[in-house]
Amino acid sequence: MSSNGESKCYFIQLQIDGYLDGDLSEAQQGVFMSHVQDCSACASEFRYAQTVQDAVMELPQIECEDFVLEPIHSLTAAERPMKEKGYRDSLFTQVTGLLNSIPLYFRYGFSAALVAVVAVAVSFSVVAPIEEPGQLVASEQVEQYSPEDIALALQELNVAMDYLNQLSKRTEVMIGDRFLVTPLQESINASFQRARTRENDPLQNGPI
């Protein structure tokens, strides 16, 4: 076949898909078919393309059985679509919502009671002097407490303080710093202040 014939074969073979899709005009179809009937190479190529195309189109649609989608039904039964349920709330929003759902008087009353309990606990805990045992003023009342007793009291005070700090943190998470932190701090400061005052007056430096 001449190079002219080869280029014609090339262009005819480019038109195979167009012919199979019915995209060619009648004139183009005539030229195409007359060439294919005369050229065995193009005829073979055309037949191959047609066979492949027919085989592709004959491939069946795959049936999707019910059992395939069963897991979806159970999942969708438990889960609501995104917009309907809204985006997931943050922890802060959830806590705020929970607190807001509590009646107002209960919220404030509970907080005040909690603060009062904490303050009383602190005032009972901060009774032991915070000075080093060696610095204690010698007096009859002070002599009743050995250094071991004072160290033990300090240790207990530290434990109490740790507990109160934890309690404070937990309460702060619940109600913020509206009621708790400042009064507690003031109460503790006042206790220390009283302890310092008693230090200056040995007669008042009792256990309570």
Added chain:
Amino acid sequence: MRALYQQAIDQHRHRVLSFAHYSLRVREDAEDVTQEVFIKLWRHWQKIDHEKLGAWLMRVAHNCVIDHVRKQRPQQTNLDQYAEVEDQVGEESDASQLDQHHFKRQLQSAIKSLEDPFRSIVIMRDIQGMSYEEIQGSLELSASQVKVYLHRARRKLRENCKLRQLFEEQIADNSAAKQPIGLVASNDKGNGHVQ
């Protein structure tokens, strides 16, 4: 809403499963992809333009298939080998049926081996009969791109060596049996189709 969702499932599930099946060629994987697509449909139900639901589903299916192929790539060779072993089973059955069976199996393998978007376009257009507009919407391509890619995909499919070999064997068998006139494979000019 649940009724509408169920209606959408009933309407599109075969198409989604078919697309996944011909893309992946492993039934279980295709089912996984189908489930994934419809779970996404449920989760995004309120945000979807329901007039273009079909295109949306096919786009999601297309993306899920790509993700799946990426995840499964290391195991894929073994699956193909398994498919070839399956091909060799049943040598005793009727010759012409076997030829057709081999040809179709090889054809599916050739479709699967096409790169994207050629593979998706062939499946959507030639197997599922989707319109050009639907394919455009599903793959986010222009109309001209879809047509060009479709022709290129078909040409790539025909360039598959095993497929052509099977076809030529069939032709040779037929001509030996019937001596057909004219249309016989004699590709001695080297038109560049056979590698």
